[in-house]
Amino acid sequence: MSWLHSRRIRFLCAGVTLFFILFAALRLGFLIASADHAALAGESTGVILQTISIGLRFDLRLALLIMLPVAFAASLPRVNLVRSRFTRALTGLYLALATLLVLLVYVLDFGHYSYLGQRLSATVFRFAGNADISTRMLWESYPVVWISLGWLALTAAFVSLLFRAARVTLDRPRRQPIRPLPAIAGIVLVSALGLLGMLGRVDNINPENPVPLRWSDAFFSGNAAVGALGLNPVTFIYDTHRIPPEKYDLAELRRHYDTVAHYLSVDSPDPATLSMQRTVKPHVHRLPVAQAPNVVFIMLESLGASRSGLFGNPLDPTPELDALAREGWLFRNLHVPVTGTAKTVWASITGIPDAARSESATRNPFISSQHSVINALRGYEKIYAVGGSAGWANMNALVLGSIDKVRLYEEGHWRAPNDDVWGISDLNLFREIDAILREQARKGPFFAYIQTAGNHRPFTIPEDNDGFIASSIPDAEAQQAGFQNTAQFNAVRLLDHNVGRFIEMARASGYYDNTIFVLFGDHNGRISTLPFMPPAFELLGLESTHVHAMIHAPKLIQPRLVDEAASLVDLMPTVAGMLGLEFGTATMGRDLQYPAPEGERAVPVILREGAFPVIGAVTRKHLVRMNADGSKASMHDLAAEAPLKDVSASHPEEFARLSKLARGLHESARFMMYDNVVGK
Template structure:
């Protein structure tokens, strides 16, 4: 070892310290997040791949040390100034690494996804985001833990420097050159990552067979920095034109001479209402289907909403195009899946001008009720810029007191909205967006005498999709709020001439194996599966429909029920039209996968990689490897690409009339 320079010896020890840190962080994530009860043997491949990702990031730092540290003025052993500079640099690197891992842990606990560039979106709503973080996580303890860990690691780095400085070095200049070159090449190999024509990529993690294994293999640096370069949106016009006939076939129209013209006029069909019905559309926060009573969850968290479903039309195979509230609101209002890679479409200045079917409800008063602020994610801009004559009600417009970072409680939001709607003399189209079913899962003190919290054993909570009692009771509290709303609305004159529509803004990732086939968990369909209920007692015969639908279908379906003529220029369809083919487009910008749910299958493919898969959504049987299913996969692949490319085009070209 005496023939290895002190600089390289210290580089090796420093790399070992950081590798231990990265490994401990991965083990910590495994211990805290292993919902599917994988054994370490099953996750061996993920840990080995994770080691390669870790060595890549660590080697970048070590090569910087090697190159800059070889400069005499910056040498950590021959220059006191160099020593001080490197202790400062490594101290900053240590704090930076610990900060990244702490944010990554919180990000994964919230979304079950590794830290990625989309987290930068929260900086645009920093006050609300920080309020949610402060109320949801033990920030003080987390900061103290980061400080203590940083002090320990910096001390270890300092001790390693002292240890190496006391050692002798008898190597020649030739030894120094050889060891420098060897160290450089070894570090370069670890950065490249594999013996292959192509370097190790983030997408290689998704060859592990499940999203959980992929996320376990990745580290926050790999996932974050690999997503930065995909922050800009765009579309391939040539592909959009080529695939236009595919879109036309599924949406029952023939493309015109201009294949980029997707606008079609939908004539009224016989609806259930002879008068102009009111519409109340409720966008329900985190209304995950598998956690609710309607889908057989034994914890019976939503008994009231279940009773509504038995009196209305429930679509039990409805999906959101992707995960996230802003993306869900966008898809519902515009009819276009939000396929922006990192920033939400609502934040894209080029997409802020959008046609919405809501404006085809002429002579209707338009309302939007939110218990907090619509400044979040530029939702206010999307609403006020595109919905004609909108009456927007936010926290400051209500009498109720603020409950938490998300504003007033959902119960009070519903009651205040009901008071406004009860005074209307004209037909109205109202949207109510809830927020309570969300960290920090606040429950208003005023409701605790009537709303009784429940205690459930921890193993039952986990088995049926809940991380904590707070989450389960928060989910139950939303049901309590729905009940108070409908009970109040039934007392008003508008009730009997109103269509109530409820849809989740997104689901919640988690283990639903106790209730659904494994693909719903492994392929993260739980993140997108939500109830869609159309409730109009006395007007619509109760039924439970298995038609596969999407948030993008909500407004066309409502317009069809209301018997109005409307313009559809997006990817929504009327789910109650007998000519409709049921399907749902799904995209995960974080794993770079897009796909479609259709028939008995879910197909998805990486659009920045090669992985693709076809899985059954009706049972756990593997899909046969035969010509018939290969044809199904091919058709779904083409359809996925058509939907994806068309959605990218529509985001920037679905402008209001006259634009």
């Protein structure tokens, strides 16, 4: 065993060990500080330990990958780590930079999971296209200076350990020459152990085609929170980035075309052309009005259903919105297709779920101009208003390219000064857009889309807030009601306050009585287990897609409680049906006034984004979820106390129906994004 005295092998082993200990400690920190403890509590100790074991193997793989260039430098015949100061210095610089970058990824991963409940993946690169806004949001939302100092201090401390290990191993006196045979045997053994560590498994190894440990192994339990515990952020970014994006799976689309064509009531189904086109006739229950009503869409930033008093939130943070909902159509089970502001803007305008794998569809210049049901509002002035820059996620390209003759109002158009990274306050946005709508109402009907942003980090409460009084309840009390802290609770209350003020403005300006107001959350923030919400919404990931949504027009419609599952993409076709419009469409949105052809109404959701999405079809009672390729399908009872239990065996027909819909609608959404392009 004289080869163990090799100084270079000792240093390589020391480096791998130190990096592995660092990553294991960070994994422990994630478990303590960031992991979803409520979701983990429902799993057995054996499952948790197995997941941690998988995660540690990913950590070992990363440690080995980082040390591979060092192994190359150590193996050089004359200018290796022992003989060359230059090689030693260059290796030290590499290790310092590698440590700096890897720890930065961990810092970002902790923040990303804390805010969105998802580990860092290649989708983070979409924010690079808006680096200025992303940087300002981080600066205004987090103690960036202290976090940066901690990151640099940890880097410096760890690099000093590496340098000390180099001195202890590489600078020690050489005891005796190592004979060739033991040296070769040592190299072979160390290499074999390194390859086994890279492979990440000792079970089920096929010598002819060894399958390494993969990210999907961490999700063996079906619990997303458990799977997150088993991932390594650095290797997961690589795994999600290296998958080449594909538009859609044509063979899979054809396989499910008949199901989707029936779901959409396609006029002339044709599996050869994959036509999704249909003409929607004026609804028999269209509004009996002599003057064309105005339409105002209000996107409510981060307003999930669990934030609403109507859904049982004990702090009653949304009294204004709840009062509006009681006078209109309240959708108890409306879901956005996938979480994210840009993705909600896309779906609400196009009527297509944003099923893009690598980044939001608004960032794809080849599909930014879409046919929209909004354009069926002929004779309407069309207005889009956002307090900040519409260039965020290239949403301006979608708005301008898809809505005919739209007037886009954004940062730079407003008289009020910016309050934070997201532009002017929601209250000032409502004030200035009310003046525009008041003037337009004198000329003719209008369609307006108002995008709020105040209920978003950094949760700014402006000095000019028209009588709003911030609550001073402790963070712990806010957290018990599902909020991250008191600041977020107040941001929701402020959003509600501002919407109430806008409705007052609309009444005073004279266009309220003849306007259909459509209000909807764009997604929900992360919640913990809440006694007033079914456990399924947190444990199955539906808390992100389940939003507060309504159609408010008390002078035009009667109050109605809609319990059926509904989707964000259905809102514009439903309004068009209320207005008695005839329109053609090849998208997924449906008029909710018509009965669902599939029976119990089902809508598609994407529960996890990225290169390896988890998709589903949700009804009022059940969720079927699966990987995007159809594997690992399961069915869940949304009212059950143990919703993670697979109930597919108890409901085989419903499971088969929803499985086909989930797979078919997801692939159809990917197809529609390209099929619905203007000028195609």
